[in-house]
Amino acid sequence: MWAALMYGAGDVRVENVPDPVLQQPTDAIVRVVRTCICGSDLHPYHSMPAAGHGTAMGHEFIGAVEQLGSQVPGFKRGDLVVASFAYQDNTCEFCREGLQTSCPSGGFFSEAQAEAVRVPQAAGTLVKLPAGEDSALLPSLLTLADVYGTGYHAAKRANVNPRTTVTVIGDGAVGLLAVLSARQLGAEQIILMGRHNARTDLGRGFGATDVVAERASEGIERVRELTGGNGTHAVLEAVGYKNAYQTALGVVRPGGVISRVGVPQYGEAPIGFDSLFGPNLTLTGGPAPVRAYIDELLPGVLDGTVQPGKVFDRTIRLEETPDGYRAMDSREALKVLIQP
């Protein structure tokens, strides 16, 4: 089959690789119907050391079940399914607590930008979709694999509710869907920090009440002006760079929550008296256990209440994947949908 492989920073190739095969009775093989490129794929695209071999990429997909191991109840060949970007058994104590990303039988996909994927722990990972392969809802349904659930995780962890004011840092797909999620959870003031007009316009459509294009101290000043000087109860940080964390510290209200879903590209950062401790701030977040949210978010996608698929602004074929990375990296494209 054909698959996208990364050979180092800036070097993505589409090559012929062996077809995936069932390895465990809990596995399934899924033919990929839609996959996409994630903002987090850009981190290795910037920094991966050049290697003589390629690394498979991609962790978001909708597909059709092709083969099932003997221990995958509830599915049949041909079912259209979405997978969470982390696989899990969905039965262990962590999964039952809604923390599927810490499932001891779990792990992360990294081979979805391909024609087919082996799905470990398929019974706990795949969710059947009441839609056909030609459904216009596929882009929105695909966001359930990661970016929508990740934005929602940021908002849930921050305890966003109708009495919460919110700042979202980052106008990438996750930031925009954090806006959508905050709105769904009832927040009435949602300030989106971002400076790409097309994206922040989409953010307004998702529910942002204010857009702050300024960055660093100017951006902090602007958010404070918009909030009576105090900052917002919740800050949803969807970038991952240390300056985004510093901005979060600047715009959060005393007693508030900084909820991170951008994968931190740093190790240490300020958490002492003058940053987190003195104002009783809470720092939370992490890789989203999106499986925990799919059942809750699916109905709104199916009935059209929300259209998270609007984050996709370009569709390509699998063989064009290298150009898809380039387009996202240069910010020509917000999020690239791949149709194998």
Next chain:
Amino acid sequence: MWAALMYGAGDVRVENVPDPVLQQPTDAIVRVVRTCICGSDLHPYHSMPAAGHGTAMGHEFIGAVEQLGSQVPGFKRGDLVVASFAYQDNTCEFCREGLQTSCPSGGFFSEAQAEAVRVPQAAGTLVKLPAGEDSALLPSLLTLADVYGTGYHAAKRANVNPRTTVTVIGDGAVGLLAVLSARQLGAEQIILMGRHNARTDLGRGFGATDVVAERASEGIERVRELTGGNGTHAVLEAVGYKNAYQTALGVVRPGGVISRVGVPQYGEAPIGFDSLFGPNLTLTGGPAPVRAYIDELLPGVLDGTVQPGKVFDRTIRLEETPDGYRAMDSREALKVLIQP
């Protein structure tokens, strides 16, 4: 009046200073009936640069009202009162949210190791006690000024409840009262990390189910053994040194909460993928808004359900304050009560 002054690290003197006077109509002057030395007073006792002048010390006191400004309704001369270690108006939006430590009209006491104290924002700061100056409950009532409310804050912020397993790091007064608080909130497994037998025995009396005397990686290993390998849902960190934070990271369960009430003696620390982010940990805590908890905790003290005053293991006169600091610093004494 007589008051304790710190002239530099290790140098506490009791000297005659001017009596406090009313400065604002919202002030009160309180004659100190009991005060004490706090673990946090030991930080300047270790590090304060020597100076030609003394710095007033102390932030915990029970006293009798001596003078009232014109805007202090609800009190009369002679009332026995306890003050929270931070003063506040208790009417602003932060106070109404239970975050009195962020009150714009607020601040921290630092002159309570004396015969009398000026209390700013007295109406929002003082709480009348239904007890006499000779009550046997005074030590327990005094813990409402700081250490009990601070331990309780740690447990509340960590959302301790009957389904929560808890580790408490630190066997000082705050750590021990974090144990008591976790028990009050229903936790059934409470692991106390500390190595001073007299203190950990008191911790067992307060509700600790396990004591871990080992430190660092050995201590982490031991807590993991006690928790099926996973660590505890809540970690209440009542020390403030960076190694205590590192220990907290080691003993917290994925998805769990590290709640800090020990004043951090560090600025930056690990919060990246491998520490906080990957396992979806939450970091919270800060200076306790103890005023928010006094009404809730007072009844249990008055009816003897809890005896937080057991943390006091030495009582001295005000003129012996320098020796009190020495005794706490050398760990001869857990917490020193001062009877002016």
